[in-house]
Amino acid sequence: MASKIVAEYAKSARSSCKKCGATISKDCLRLGIVSKGPGNFDVTKWHHIDCFPSESHEVIGEKISGFSLLKHIDQEALRKVAHNRKAFNSLDAEEKDKGSSKKLKTYGIYKEVAGSSVDKMQGEGDGNVEENKDSELEIKFSVNEIKEKYKDANLIPNWKAFQTVIFLEQEDGFHTSSKIAAFDFDGCLVKTSVKRVGPDAWSLLYPSIPAKLQSLYNNGYKLVIFTNESNIDRWKNSRQKAVDSKIGRLINFIKLVKIPIQVFISCGMEGTGDPFRKPRTGMWRLLQKNFNSGLEIDMDQNPVFRQIDISKLYGPY
Known part of the structure; x- marks a missing residue:
């Protein structure tokens, strides 16, 4: 009889992960393998999501006990586990071997080059570090x-x-898509000023923006905003004010256009090497690998609208 898989938020901090041995914190999402123990009683072996042996236990989101009670983002994470199990099963025996340079991680397959450091690999090639x-x-x-x-x-x-990164969880109306229309926020969708703070301190850059976004959404695009907001890290004594101002503006913008939009805010400061701060691609990679239900994005169909493109998209005032 196949083992039953169960998912839930830990009710206390008394359980530990059967793989890594670390405590599973209260309210943390955990995956359990339920099997029959002595006396025919059910015994559950709990795991962190990252530690769950998905290569040997089939994980099908909707068939997991407790799946429907989870938050949407956690459901997406479990679907990712199932996706990676399929990827693992497609590898040949040599690649599955523990000594292989290819390793399976819960949130994606990545290549690890034996004997090469990341810094060394970055320094090679055409010189564009x-x-x-x-x-x-x-x-x-x-x-x-x-x-x-x-x-x-x-x-x-x-x-x-x-x-x-601060991000908006999946909400009603969000859909996964191979087509992504990604936008900056300040200076691309709205006009803002560094001298004004608050959720209402903005205005539409072009009056045609809501209609244009609706057209993209109707044509199957998933709409995404990637925006930098270094004041959130910089204003150490007023961080709450910076957070409320930025999120408030985004919420009010989404209410105005009346279209579901995925949002990622990079809070890192310039000059720190933060992988999420544009023009670095960290936020895009989060979307690509973890916030699109594992669906591959068709790069040939994906416009990324920045300040230089907006007059072509929206037209003149």
Whole structure:
């Protein structure tokens, strides 16, 4: 009889992961393998999502006990586990061997080059270190690192933090798509000023923006905003004010256009090498690998609208 798989948020911090041995924190998402123990009683072996042996246990989201009770982002994470199991099964025996240079991770397959450091690989090639750096960039996303706060600043419901990124959780109307229309926010969709702070301190850059976004959405595009906001890290004594101002503007913009939009905010400061701060590609890679249900994105169909493109998209005032 096949083992039953169960998912739930830990009710306490008394359980430990059967693979790594570490404590599973209270309210942390955990996956359990349920089997019959002595006396025919059910015994559950709990795991962190990252530690779950997906290569030997079939994980099918909707068939996992408790799946429907999970938050949408956690459901997406479990679908990713199932996707990676299929990828693992497609590898040949040599690649599956532990000694292989290819390793399977819960949130994606990545290549590890034996005997080469990341810095060494970045220095090789055509000399464009920044470009090479992002070609090798891998974001190790884990639901265990998702926070309800960004450092000491509280986040409102449906907004979460991962490392130096604040993101909007999946909501009704979001859809996965191979077509992505990605936008900057300030100076691309809205006009803002560094002298004004607050959720209402913005205006549409062009009056035709709502209709244009609706047209893209109707044509099957998933709409995404990637925006830098270094004041969130810079204003250490007023971080809550910076967070509320930025998120408030984004919420009000989405309410105005009345279209579901995925949002990623990079909070890192310039000059720090933050992989999520544009023009680095960390936020894009989060979307690509962890926020599109594993669906491959067709790069030939994906416009990324920046300031230089907006007059072509929206037309004159």
